[in-house]
Amino acid sequence: MSGAGAEGRRAGADTVRLGVAGRRPGADAPRPGAETSEKAERDELYARLRVYEGRAAATAGRGKDPVNEPMIRHWCEAMGDTSPAYRGPDAVAPPTMLQAWTMGGLSGHTDGTGRSAAYDEMFALLDGAGYTSVVATDCEQEYPRPLRPGDRITFDTVIESVSPRKTTKLGTGYFVTTRTDVHADGELAGTHRFRILKYRPARRSKDAEPARRPRPVVNRDNAGFWAGVAEHRLLIQRCTDCATLRLPWLPGCNACGGAEWDTVEAGGEGTVFSHVVMHHPSFPAFAPDGEGGPYAVALVELAEGVRIVSNVIGVPYDKVRVGMPVHLEFLRTDPDLELPVFRASEGG
Numbered sequence: 001m002s003g004a005g006a007e008g009r010r011a012g013a014d015t016v017r018l019g020v021a022g023r024r025p026g027a028d029a030p031r032p033g034a035e036t037s038e039k040a041e042r043d044e045l046y047a048r049l050r051v052y053e054g055r056a057a058a059t060a061g062r063g064k065d066p067v068n069e070p071m072i073r074h075w076c077e078a079m080g081d082t083s084p085a086y087r088g089p090d091a092v093a094p095p096t097m098l099q100a101w102t103m104g105g106l107s108g109h110t111d112g113t114g115r116s117a118a119y120d121e122m123f124a125l126l127d128g129a130g131y132t133s134v135v136a137t138d139c140e141q142e143y144p145r146p147l148r149p150g151d152r153i154t155f156d157t158v159i160e161s162v163s164p165r166k167t168t169k170l171g172t173g174y175f176v177t178t179r180t181d182v183h184a185d186g187e188l189a190g191t192h193r194f195r196i197l198k199y200r201p202a203r204r205s206k207d208a209e210p211a212r213r214p215r216p217v218v219n220r221d222n223a224g225f226w227a228g229v230a231e232h233r234l235l236i237q238r239c240t241d242c243a244t245l246r247l248p249w250l251p252g253c254n255a256c257g258g259a260e261w262d263t264v265e266a267g268g269e270g271t272v273f274s275h276v277v278m279h280h281p282s283f284p285a286f287a288p289d290g291e292g293g294p295y296a297v298a299l300v301e302l303a304e305g306v307r308i309v310s311n312v313i314g315v316p317y318d319k320v321r322v323g324m325p326v327h328l329e330f331l332r333t334d335p336d337l338e339l340p341v342f343r344a345s346e347g348g
Helices: 004-008 037-041 044-050 069-079 095-102 117-128 223-230
Strands: 014-019 056-062 133-143 153-162 171-184 187-201 235-239 261-265 269-278 295-302 307-310 325-334 337-344
Touching (some): 117 153, 117 171
Antiparallel strands (some): 171 187
């Protein structure tokens, strides 16, 4: 939730929930295939894991740098966020930068504020029991007050909850939620909850159904985009105040903060602005041969000037290049999902 619109809705605290791969499996949320409460009661490992609830995962953490304008500028440039709220003498930091100010970088936190012994012990228990794989599932943030250049950041992290054993399509395991309270000059500025699944991978039988792509997260802010995709139309938001186009869809305009918008339909022509080749982890649903080999992920710049992340089809992954002309198609990946993709143009 970046953009001036996020700042304007702060009656109390803003809350952002960021789903990963279309899932938000809360630690206390019932799920199909979950272990019954009776089985959970017999789960000795769960009883041992619950001892760690409420214990510190990291304490007395300190941000390596105060909130600063260069970092804000780099973030906004990377995100394509041009909101005036993040520039000038009264600038604030984008709310979704909250976690950035607590990160230790490649060298980590070297002042004794890293992970606690309790956190390492809990994960050693899980690893020792065979729950060695991990996947992030979602995070939730709250912003009691904006961060401003010069704020000194401190933070504490607690192991907030461990779920009973759950069975998912990935495998069986436990959802672990940590909560980080971020303070600016001693005042609570934000809360960051992060949830992961520590699991034992499910064994796939030879007769298992083909892997499916993760479901996109559809919410009230982007439902119109996916409704357009269902009609084979790629819709771009347009601010009715300043006519700025934006993609992906957002609740407010990055340029002027306007909340009103309409849409224009993309013509479908574009070029590859940048791309990466994914080698690991292998994901059969993204590979044409179904074997999970390397595949290309491209940032496509549309003729209208906005950009979208998608796949380039019709050309081997190692032939995708910057500047390659592409045109829009709609690909049905399974009976329940259709996605906008881009086919390399002839002679590209």
